Amino acid sequence: SPSIQFQHEIIRFDKSVHTYSFEQDILNSMNPSMEKNEFYLVYQPKIDVESKKIVGLEALIRWNHPEYGFLSPADFIPILEKNQRISDLTDWIIKTVCKQIGEWREEAIHHFQVAINIPGEYLTSHRLRKVLKKALTKNNIEPSDIELEITETSVMSSINSTIRAISTYKEIGFSVALDDFGTGISSLSNLRKMPISTLKIDKSFVDEVPSSEKDSAILESIIALGHSLNLTIVIEGVETKEQVSFLASTGYPLQLQGYYFAKPLIATELIEWARGFHY
Ligand code: C2E
Ligand code: CA
Numbered sequence: 154s155p156s157i158q159f160q161h162e163i164i165r166f167d168k169s170v171h172t173y174s175f176e177q178d179i180l181n182s183m184n185p186s187m188e189k190n191e192f193y194l195v196y197q198p199k200i201d202v203e204s205k206k207i208v209g210l211e212a213l214i215r216w217n218h219p220e221y222g223f224l225s226p227a228d229f230i231p232i233l234e235k236n237q238r239i240s241d242l243t244d245w246i247i248k249t250v251c252k253q254i255g256e257w258r259e260e261a262i263h264h265f266q267v268a269i270n271i272p273g274e275y276l277t278s279h280r281l282r283k284v285l286k287k288a289l290t291k292n293n294i295e296p297s298d299i300e301l302e303i304t305e306t307s308v309m310s311s312i313n314s315t316i317r318a319i320s321t322y323k324e325i326g327f328s329v330a331l332d333d334f335g336t337g338i339s340s341l342s343n344l345r346k347m348p349i350s351t352l353k354i355d356k357s358f359v360d361e362v363p364s365s366e367k368d369s370a371i372l373e374s375i376i377a378l379g380h381s382l383n384l385t386i387v388i389e390g391v392e393t394k395e396q397v398s399f400l401a402s403t404g405y406p407l408q409l410q411g412y413y414f415a416k417p418l419i420a421t422e423l424i425e426w427a428r429g430f431h432y
């Protein structure tokens with residue numbers, strides 16, 4: 154298990170106070186917070202099940218709100234999406250991630266591919282192309298340093314334009330992951346058409362593994378399916394040793410992400426953790 158414990162606990166904001174004024178406060182404080190660095194990123198590693206090496210990171214947003222304290226992204230991302238403000242925050246995230254990769258590279262610290270969560274509607278916009286291109290050039294990094302994560306549910310709303318956008322990004326050299334796989338509807342029929350590189354299997358499929366035989370069988374079938382489609386497979390929400398053993402015993406090449414290995418960490422903590430990481 155992880156040798157060093159870091160405290161980056163997020164205190165979930167009480168949903169009962171999700172009022173009109175809370176939404177307004179969120180929207181009004183977003184731009185000032187971006188300027189004052191009250192937003193910051195944490196990075197969670199993905200571990201190769203066989204080599205036990207770190208194979209990549211996922212960037213996750215955090216907000217130390219001046220009035221509400223630490224807010225969970227689950228509480229503010231939906232508000233920003235609903236009010237068409239999520240692309241501004243996504244641009245900030247892209248710039249911050251690319252700057253971080255550039256710094257790691259300059260300091261000759263081994264740099265990992267970083268996955269960035271991209272809201273479905275933003276993926277198909279021309280603006281995203283420009284923002285990515287600018288951030289890569291500015292920090293002298295490659296498209297292959299970035300993975301774009303899009304959720305299964307967001308894909309469903311405009312499948313054809315999403316498929317075109319994924320193809321374009323793949324051709325440029327980005328990796329593209331389908332996030333929260335298994336939680337959307339009509340997933341299997343659409344999966345075939347999706348030119349993605351990576352399948353991220355939702356945490357809910359691993360929660361009762363290996364104690365539930367049924368869940369274990371379902372998880373193994375989804376892994377087999379992803380493998381037969383030549384996809385890199387990430388299992389999210391891995392929390393126990395037993396889950397790791399089960400996943401290793403399937404014999405499939407897998408990447409594991411979860412609290413068992415590490416919670417999302419700020420950049421300096423992540424590098425410190427990676428240096429001391431022994432499986
Ligand atoms: P997600 O993209 O599916 O991210 C995985 C979530 O699971 C993260 O929660 C992560 O901290 C958490 N997690 C990782 N390992 C474990 C584990 O072993 N056990 C448990 N219980 N949880 C684990 P987080 O950071 O609170 O984010 C929640 C959701 O908010 C994300 O789900 C994503 O949908 C959204 N989100 C977070 N950061 C961003 C971002 O930068 N941009 C966008 N657009 N959405 C984001
Ligand atoms: Ca994600």
Ligand code: CA
Binds near residue numbers: 353
């Ligand atoms: Ca996910």
Ligand code: CA
Binds near residue numbers: 356389
């Ligand atoms: Ca999830």
